[in-house]
Amino acid sequence: MTSPIIEVRDLGYAYPAMEPHEEAPWVLDGVDLEVERGEFLSVMGPTGAGKTTLCLALVGIVPQSTGGFIRGEVRVSGLDTKTEPVSSLAGRVGLVFQDPETQLFNMNVEAEIAFGLESKGVAPEEIAERIEWAARSVGVESLLGRSPFELSGGQKQRVAIAAMLAMTPEVLVLDEPTTSLDPRGRQEVFATVRDLRRQRGMTIMMVEQDAECIAEFSDRVALLAEGSVRRVGPPPEIFSRPGELVEMGVRVPQVTEVAMALNRRHGSAHRFVRLEEAVRSLARELEASQAAAGP
Ligand SMILES: Nc1ncnc2c1ncn2[C@@H]1O[C@H](COP(=O)(O)OP(=O)(O)O)[C@@H](O)[C@H]1O
Ligand SMILES: [Mg+2]
Structure with a gap:
């Protein structure tokens, strides 16, 4: 048996306290989660549940950039995200944020996709190949010369996904990637993620509140509340007890x-x-x- 590509065991995390004498709360408190290679896992939960913090822990930003206290274990592709440098984790796991505006800062789409590769010192010919491949994978090949700022929300978010893909990660983590998009943009992003999974067998973990989309695409759903995973299972199992979900503020x-x-x-x-x-x-x-x- 191969081991899960994402392994989270009794993960607890507290951001640094505001004042030295204060005790910061555990915003993650005993998260256990396993994701198999090629699986599509959705994560739902109310605001403040710790979803974004969990995503950040998978790419090592928590705790390596944020500090604070951490306990338990987070492994992606067998690498310990507490200690493996964030730049080296970036080749294994890519994180796409909610707001595409905060992720795009280059002159044009091509430079945007190339950015991570250049800072990693990838050879120019390989960069060109990876740009083409990544752009094609998300359908932005005709936009390479455009400024990211003149794109629609859905296009921007697809460029952000392409920039992650260019690093050839095994796992793509998306933190509410469609929340700031119009219905058309949402559709574009969902279709892109679905195809990445179907055609490339990528492992996907997506935080999302759109219950229809989750039911359509995910193999399993994890419900996160107050810093821990309350339930995890296939969509019919999770959605067939809606009372509890409604209580958590999660739509079915x-x-x-x-x-x-x-x-x-x-x-x-x-x-x-x-x-x-x-x-x-x-x-x-x-x-x-x-x-x-x-x-
Ligand atoms: N940088 C930070 N410093 C201190 N507390 C934070 C920080 N970011 C988030 N929090 C707190 O951590 C908790 C979980 O936040 P978050 O992971 O963003 O939840 P979610 O994504 O589920 O809404 C919240 O109570 C939030 O206020
Ligand atoms: Mg969040």
């Missing part, structure tokens, strides 16, 4: 709300989380009831 797919309402009213046992499953399931039930009613 609309079709799952429909399923729950039907179950309450008719004593049925629908468990669909995707639109096409709902259509299939309801059509079957309708046909059965029509057949029972006779001609």
